[in-house]
Amino acid sequence: MLRQQGVLAIGAVLGLFIILHLGFPPEAHGPRTTGTTMLGGIAFLLMTSSVILSTRLAILEDLFGGLDRMYQVHRVAGTFTALFALVHFFGVPKELPEGVDPVANALVPSSPLGMLGLIFLIIGLFVALNRKIRYSRWRPTHKIMAVVYVLIIGHFMTAPGIFFERFSASGVMLILAAVVGVLSLGYSLFGMNHRTAIPFTIEAVNALERATEVVLKPVGDMIDFKPGQFAFVEVQGKGWSEPHPFTISSAPGEDRLRFTMKVLGDWTRKVREELQPGRDVMVRGPYGRFDAAKVAGKKQIWVAGGIGLTPFLSKLRAMQPGDDRQIHLVYAAREEQDAIFLDELKSRAAELGNITLIPLFSEDGDFARVDNMKENLPDPLSSYEYFMCGPKPMIDGLMTDLKKEGVSRRAIHTEAFEFR
Template sequence: MSFKPGILAIGAIIAVFIVSHIVFAPEDHDMRTTITTMLGGIAFLLMTSSVVLSTRLSVLEDMFGGLDRMYQVHRVAGVSTAVFALGHFFGVPKDLPTGVDPSLHPLVPSAPLGMFALIVLVLGLFIALNRKIRYSLWRPTHRSMVLVYLLVVGHFMTAPTIFFQKFSASGTVLMIAGAMGVISAFYSVFGMNRRTAQNFTIESVNALERATEVVLKPVDKVFDFKPGQFAFVEIEGKDWNEPHPFTISSSPGEDRLRFTMKVLGDWTRKVREKLKPGGKVQVRGPYGRFDYTKAGDKQIWLAGGIGITPFLSKLRAMKEDDQRHIHLVYAVREENEALFLGELIRICAKLQGVTIHPLYSDRGEFARVKIMKEKLPDALGTYDYFMCGPKPMIDALRRDLKKEGVALNRIHTEAFEFR
């Protein structure tokens, strides 16, 4: 994960909190209280970051480099929250110091609220990280984390002043963060989905090799998006459960929205077998910052299987006089899995600067850095790389490109998973 401004901002807020907590520690705090309440504060700031990130705001996408990156940070922040919260729980004194009047410093309701929040947090995290749990079950459980957040706010706002002083320097940082977190939590639950939802009807459902192309006609007009962006697709009807993210494979100029969905699990299989034209669909987006227009003129695009969808949109949108030099490597298992290959070859033939290189693993052809080194006219470090495909393929390529000295800010990837 590269250090985008958003990650630096989280680090800076935590640093301000730690410094103010230690430098301006109340005189009646012993060392143990200072350290363990600091751990609790760090846990809360990390949890607040997770909650703020779940608003999916566009400004945050800019700061973190896209929604998929935001979800990665969200996950790391979530796990770290639990680690710091456990440190806080096991370390913090369970009783008031001798001589302190319990009626002036009541431990209830703060202590039970904190305890309950921690138990639900750890359970929720176990579910969140368990990939065996189906997404349709995972999502509502994960959303209940908003309640945990509110419990944690209750925990420290009712904490006895011997442990937490609201208007101390570090207490103020936590209260500002808490206000932002609570607003974000309510926005995520009640406001976000309404803000971005757009209505479409299904115009056609086209069966492809182990995939389906769904063509949507807008009720109003297709929203603005950039090639390579994605959206959440929610089909109306009791059989269809939750929204699913898909890259928009049409170009922004079209009056229809097209998605290409690989059959992977229950939902995508149902799309292929049961979805019929005429149904209603809500699309929320666009999201993502997989934008080739902000990189240099020499680019390598690497698509693994269904990872072709962002490049489909980019190529469908590209003007014939585009000055960029692009090599599109399209790696699939076998030739009939190379979706839209004919169309891609036709488009690339018209575009002067774009060449396509299909690779078939059943013929022993793999997307490897060694081949690129042999075939590319210039040194690897002079290109920008855009990669989308299975995680092992992307991870291996990124690692090998790094070894070859390619700068990390030249490697752009799109992750097809959020969990």
């Protein structure tokens, strides 16, 4: 679930900027310049938020509720950046503020930098939001946003009569934001991947029904993670392209790391068909805040749709007998053959005693639906805490219906298996 602290922090920064900008405007500014430069400043601060969110820092995951939520906010902030920047561009007076020397101004590149930044921003946003572009192509082109960010800093730092002649309070705030943004950009482009990389070698590649289990042996230290967290897996060697995110399906404490990968596209097919034991792999992580055990109530419903079982698999593998939670695990798959690890789930449920396993097969006409839950659960729906992971339409549908049944949004935790 998206946590409010992060969004409130962005709101507070924008609020402070607006107060400073309207309260202490540069002397030469008329109302129109003040208003439109304020929109430009907001656009820059939103873009800075996007840049900071791309650092994947753990403290930000705590504030926003996990990396998948951070990327959602990153996307929304990016979209609003473009909207505010467009209004700023069309609205800002084209004549120079009073007292600015036109000859000196012609020497600074503020307008061309702003124009170039805006053009690249619109192109970059179009690419970023276009789901038809394959991830492997999308990823390198998204780096154009780093150039946009630097162009925009150049634009406002050389804007006529704002900073170097009369420092305004809101202008100083933008400069501070630019410093933090440039450091974040440098870190996410050059530092982040080295800092978080943990080396492994492939020990086994096990073919399951429409999925592959990849077993990794640590070269040095094992990754320290909580059940339900995910990591980026980067197979080393030519032709393996970019890192891919997967939930860790083994339990913390095991001496091997396991991922269960549904065969979906080129990369996951290549894993199944070509990946061999002995190959080196870099694992980056862990990420995600789907392990809400410390905040969750004792009565829980876990809903897994297909490969969305993986976070629950890790949680079940980690669970000890005597756990005082009462858990109903709804496992929805197309047919019994598709329900990977079903036998293991059954025996874990029998061993642990606090798990009620409810397999549902759509081929038999059984779906994960709220009316079914209402009929079959011993207590009212609003008395449970919900954890759901699976296809987006299933999660969205369940969420809407649960809310209609009076279940609070705070009691529903979801994990999205996509960032875009």
